Amino acid sequence: MPLKTPTDVPDRAQVEARIEQALEARLAAAGIAVIPASEMRALQEKVRAALGGYYDPRTGDVDEQRAKAFDEHVDSEFRRLHPADAWLYSRIEPRRAPAQGPWVAWDGVQESTIGAESFGGRAFRSPAVTGALQALSLHVGLLTPTGAVLYDRYGALQLLEYYEESSGASVFGLPEHIGYVPVSPDSILTDPAREQRAIALALDPLLLDKAQQDAAQNANKEAWKQIKPAAKGKRPEKPADVDRAAFLATYRRVTVAAIELPEALPNRANVRERYAAALEAGLARAGFEVVPPAAYAAVWDPIYAASGGFYDPMTGELLAEKRMAALREAFAQLGSESPVDLVFVPGIAVREARIESGKAKWDGETVDLSKGGALFDKSRAFGGTVPAASLELRAVDPSIQEVFLGYGGIELLVRFKSGGMMSQGGFEDIPMADWFTDPARDARAVDRALGSLSAAP
Numbered sequence: 001m002p003l004k005t006p007t008d009v010p011d012r013a014q015v016e017a018r019i020e021q022a023l024e025a026r027l028a029a030a031g032i033a034v035i036p037a038s039e040m041r042a043l044q045e046k047v048r049a050a051l052g053g054y055y056d057p058r059t060g061d062v063d064e065q066r067a068k069a070f071d072e073h074v075d076s077e078f079r080r081l082h083p084a085d086a087w088l089y090s091r092i093e094p095r096r097a098p099a100q101g102p103w104v105a106w107d108g109v110q111e112s113t114i115g116a117e118s119f120g121g122r123a124f125r126s127p128a129v130t131g132a133l134q135a136l137s138l139h140v141g142l143l144t145p146t147g148a149v150l151y152d153r154y155g156a157l158q159l160l161e162y163y164e165e166s167s168g169a170s171v172f173g174l175p176e177h178i179g180y181v182p183v184s185p186d187s188i189l190t191d192p193a194r195e196q197r198a199i200a201l202a203l204d205p206l207l208l209d210k211a212q213q214d215a216a217q218n219a220n221k222e223a224w225k226q227i228k229p230a231a232k233g234k235r236p237e238k239p240a241d242v243d244r245a246a247f248l249a250t251y252r253r254v255t256v257a258a259i260e261l262p263e264a265l266p267n268r269a270n271v272r273e274r275y276a277a278a279l280e281a282g283l284a285r286a287g288f289e290v291v292p293p294a295a296y297a298a299v300w301d302p303i304y305a306a307s308g309g310f311y312d313p314m315t316g317e318l319l320a321e322k323r324m325a326a327l328r329e330a331f332a333q334l335g336s337e338s339p340v341d342l343v344f345v346p347g348i349a350v351r352e353a354r355i356e357s358g359k360a361k362w363d364g365e366t367v368d369l370s371k372g373g374a375l376f377d378k379s380r381a382f383g384g385t386v387p388a389a390s391l392e393l394r395a396v397d398p399s400i401q402e403v404f405l406g407y408g409g410i411e412l413l414v415r416f417k418s419g420g421m422m423s424q425g426g427f428e429d430i431p432m433a434d435w436f437t438d439p440a441r442d443a444r445a446v447d448r449a450l451g452s453l454s455a456a457p
Contacts (some may be wrong), residue, residue, distance in 0.1 A: 002037045002044070004091040005318065013094075017137070022249040023090060030207040035082045043081070047074050048314055055316035057309030057344075059263055074221065084387065088152060089141045090202075092229045094187070096385075097135040097159065102126035107137045108201040109156035113163045113183070115229035117197050126164040131355060134160040136189070138198040142206065155201030158194050159183060180284075180354060180385075184233035188383055193227050242404065244452055247393070248287050251341040251397070255334070257300065258279060259391075260347040264432065271436045275391075278439075279346060282446040287454045291338050300326075301331045324400045331398045342403070345394045346449075352390035353412060363390045364448035365409025369416040386427055387413045389435065393449040408448030410441050 003023075005018045020037040027034050046069060048054070054066035097106035099113045113133065114126050136158055142151035164179035189195070200220060204213050259275040261268050276293040283290045303326050310323040327343070334340055353362035360367045365388075365455040389411055395404035411433070436442070445453045 001087060001089045001188040002041045006092065006094065009092065010185055010188055010190075012358065018192070019195055019199070022195060023088070023140075023203070025344065026126075026199055026203055026207070032207075034172075035084055040078060040084060043078055044074055053313030053315075055313045057311045057313050059309070060261065060311035060316045060318065066180050069288070086147065087143045087145070089143065091139045092136055092157065093139050093154075094160075095135045095137045096132040097156075098131075099133045099163070100130045101128055104135075104159065106134050106135055107154040107156035109197070109434070112160060112229060114165050115159075115162040115232055116165075117228060117435065127166045128436065129163070129183045131213050132210075132385065133441070134352075136160060138202050140202040140206075141374075153202050153205060155198035156262075157189065157198045159188075160188070160189070162229075184231040187230040187233075190291075191227070191230070191312040193223065197224055230426055242452055244286075247277075247404075249455060250302075251288075251395075251403070253289045253291065253340045254283060254339075254342040254344060254395075255296040255340045256283070256293045257299060257343055257345045258293065262348070266433050267437065273438055275346060278442045278446045279344065279393075281452060282443070282450055283344065286450055291340055295338050295456075296330070296334070296340075296343065298321070299337070300330050303329050303333075304441050327396060327400050330401075335398075340398055342395045344404075345396065347392045347394075348410075349390050349412070351388050351390045351407065351409070352385040354385055360386055360388065360412055362388050363407040363409035365390075365444070367412055389413055391445040391449045394444075404441070406451045406453075408445035408450075410436065410445045411438070 003251050005012050005016055011017055024034045024036055033225050051073075054063050055061065056063050061159065066370055097104045100118075102113055103109055104113045116125060118418070137154045138222065139154050140151070141149060141153075141163055145147055160183050162181045164181055197220070200216065204216055208216060240324070256276060256279045259272055259279075261271060280290050280293060307322065307326050310319050310326070311317065312319055312396050331343070332339075351362050352439065353360040353365075353367070355361075355369070359370060389410060391408040391410055393404070393406045393408070394402055397403050409456050412430065414429055416427055
């Protein structure tokens with residue numbers, strides 16, 4: 001089957017073609033007749049075009065009924081054209097790689113948590129924390145024609161980030177304050193040696209007996225030792241602070257679009273009303289003349305309804321140009337009725353909260369993970385990241401240029417669950433019904449997202 005990859009992978013099509021061809025070659029070398037992934041991809045594209053896609057153009061979410069019809073038709077037609085004894089599925093998946101001190105180990109690979117090449121660099125410059133780092137792995141599964149799982153395995157590809165190097169030895173083994181360094185985008189899925197290693201880790205147990213696996217591991221040992229840590233990139237820049245006085249002199253009259261929220265969020269209408277009020281109040285405090293959000297909605301809602309949505313029904317991806325055209329039309333209509341200099345467009349963004357000494361920190365918010373500051377609180381031994389929600393606030397001018405971007409932390413999407421005195425504990429998801437239930441957090445998130453604009457004169 002065609003390889004599935006995250007949509008944000010650089011040069012995605014080239015990566016998919018390269019790994020698919022390598023998988024096919026590995027299977028063929030084992031004496032297996034292979035129907036190439038290109039056959040299924042061509043059929044999927046043909047049926048998707050005939051069906052008109054199966055993504056909701058309003059949200060970008062999958063339309064379950066249309067997707068089911070698509071899968072059933074493709075499945076039936078492919079079986080008719082290409083009878084096969086088994087179907088091999090492959091995906092590149094984000095993973096949270098367990099990290100402790102100098103080492104991070106996941107899916108058959110062990111690397112340095114700080115991207116150091118030498119043992120001395122790893123041992124003496126790595127922070128003394130337990131946690132997780134973001135990584136990618138190749139996931140391979142083999143199914144019978146009736147859907148029974150015959151085989152399932154991961155092979156590590158690469159880390160997506162490192163811990164910052166330690167500034168000195170930790171005291172009594174307690175974790176130090178740590179930071180994170182992303183892998184350079186130029187080094188993400190660009191090393192064929194890493195891909196071949198991941199394919200071997202994922203497929204060799206399926207294709208080789210124990211003696212052959214041992215021989216292959218010995219043969220690969222030296223080559224795998226030559227795989228270097230991926231190049232480090234720069235820390236993501238924070239949204240630029242703006243000169244408040246100059247900004248207000250340029251953009252005085254503003255309005256607010258309705259916040260974009262998950263369709264499945266309980267009490268969604270109430271949450272939208274709260275954020276509209278919080279944003280209107282926050283912008284007024286900042287010194288803007290605010291056109292009530294209801295006035296903007298009266299113009300925007302008919303435009304949005306006529307557009308049919310801004311997501312591609314074939315891929316689920318945002319059609320940026322279509323959305324920009326709708327925003328231009330809204331500005332034009334407001335210009336004749338209630339002209340504004342800016343529209344602030346809010347949304348909810350899932351961000352990574354970094355854990356430092358028992359505290360999760362992101363976009364101006366800090367959450368203490370401990371429960372009562374217990375003496376043996378295990379949350380202090382964690383590093384890594386956990387998912388969190390932030391208010392994302394963009395401002396666009398009449399030419400639809402983005403002139404402001406800010407983030408304000410709202411709340412974590414997971415909570416720490418202690419495993420007891422002898423256990424490190426872990427995290428569990430917070431149910432969606434418990435999201436965005438605290439109006440005080442709304443107001444704080446608005447002020448944080450406005451950043452320097454919310455400062456007092």
